[in-house]
Amino acid sequence: MNQETPPLDPHPLSEYVAWAGGRNREPILGVLKEKLPKDPERVLEMASGSGMHINYFAPHFEHLHFHPSDMDTEVFDNIRNLATQQGNNNIADPVHLDLTSPDTWFNPGPEKSFAVIFCINIFQVAPISIADSMMKCASHLLKDDGFLLIYGPFQIEGKFTTDSNKEFHDTLSSAGVAEWGLKDIADLKKAAADHGMELKEIIDMPSNNFSLIFGKK
Template sequence: MNQQKPPLDPHPLSEYVAWAGGRNREPLLGVLKEKLPKDPGRVLELASGSGMHINYFAPHFEHLHFHPSDKDQSVFDNIKQLSVDHSNDNIADPVHLDLTDPTTWFNPGNAGSFSAIFCINIFQVAPISIADGMMECASYLLDDNGFLLIYGPFRVEGQFTTDSNKEFHETLSSAGVSEWGLKDVADLKKAAEKHGLELKEQIDMPSNNFSLIFGRK
């Protein structure tokens, strides 16, 4: 059943975010089934928000242990409640991780300890400046073969790939919040280069989105 699109609202517990998450979770699950390791490991989600994605993915990978995180600690109860509701025993309690504050991720016990990191639908409402922190964080936390997956709509070399993405960008820009709008893949690649990462794959996804997969050079 197709739910009517709610009004644009980037708050992680909003109806709009729930609607968008419901549309993209199956295609994303398909990518993760192809890319996540078959051996036991740890997987980190950045900006977990409500926890809808990590709680949907985790049951499909019983050999992996999932770690939600967010800058906004007010969403933690919702993440934990979803884990209880879905009986997901391979999801850790959420932790505070602020991509603008390295002290929240620089932990010697976690260095190189994650097989994968993913971040979903954040850059259209976040400043591109957090890309530097995201790449530094990923470089520190990922193991040698690990990858960072960033999902969402993006411009490519300054161009909108579809008319609908251009319209979405204009809708975001009209809200009057300076950081809202589609960011450019090129800027993520520049940030990755600074921290020893590179774009390994750019996967076309439904609804004119991309899965961008970064790994070590």
């Protein structure tokens, strides 16, 4: 990591998260332009954080209705403010969605299910156990032909794909928080299988990241 990188801080409103988000938003937008539906649909972001990503993407897809969510209601004002400042009229009010609390997994009804769910840069600072909840929730909220996109750095079958990813993992681990570190795609695949989901596609991304596309079996 270069000298211009802010100090590691996973808080959604931190300088570090803003820096990381600025680096990855264009490559992710490129994937979304290829994958998002062309017809009017509803798109959910899990763990929206500051709202930087959903507010950056939404203007490029005026036919879609975007729904931010997060377990931390503290960030909701920031999400709303960004939407107002940028004139994003296709972003709904943020909703409380805690993957560890199924009672927050609202029932959208079959006609209001989501065509797409996406989640960006959560697993390097979240326990791998959250993958089980994420897949169960996605299976509950997605249309039958919908998909879940998870973006971030990962290990593959217990191996780091690059030296820089190993270095990043070591940096995260050195923070002394047990769950911090790069998770393994194999564990996400297992969690998906337990809830009727499967890994459909792995897309290589810049800076040694991946976009993982999961769908229902």
